[in-house]
Amino acid sequence: MRNAAPAAPTSSPSDVLKRIGLRRTPVRLGVLKVLADSPQPLGVQQVLELLPEHTDTVTVYRTLNTFTTKKVVHRVRGEDRTWRYALGGSEKSSAQPHAHPHFVCETCGVVECLEASQIPPTFVRSLKVAETYEVHYPEVTLHGVCPKCHA
Template identity: 25%
Template sequence: MKRRNTPSKKAVLDLLVTAGKAMSRDAIEQKIDVDIDRATIYRVLNRFCEDGLAHKIVAEDGKQYFAVCMKCDEHSFTDNHFHFRCTNCQTIECLPEAVHFPVPNGYNVESVNCVLTGICRDCSI
């Protein structure tokens, strides 16, 4: 189904692309330059995920972050897709390489939601 391109959608997508990292709904709400309420932001973000334009990351504290990953294949967001959250600068980013892990026989993985936590490259300098 083709969706309408609204000023709200364009503003959220432009912000995610420009940020180059995952952003929470509240961070988007603080930085966006159009009048948009939080319910609309969530609706737009969830549609981006449904349409494969973005993906959702759930951090260990349960907070949701959304990212447009330029390094990822268009439809491989769940294939061995790990993220890293820096405990110093709070940035969440897609790891640039696939992470492989063994799964016991009889288990079939349908999706992966893994956030590794520590100090990022920029903060460890």
């Protein structure tokens, strides 16, 4: 399913919810705001810590899942194998939601979106996967040492 109108890059949390046809709730707005303010992908625990106290954990999990399905956020696994969530999906590029690679630091565990880097459009083709597999998009995660730990 394609979105009717291309989203403005600066759409507010309530614009985003309207676009994907979800009712505005404090948790949905809060999660979008927390992710928008974060320079790097966040785990569920980190998101919870930035939301008001007593926010329901299950609701936050469900909200992040919904946002992932609706391609408002994308997720990447960290060193500890838990998901980190970052804004952007169809929000930034509807054709290739995961066009940037991710970096996981083996020392401090930080997960970053390498938004300045591009997964080449020919990447999937270059893997020569059998045609019987329907590939929707690639996910590239680079593991190593981040600039902070490298210093």
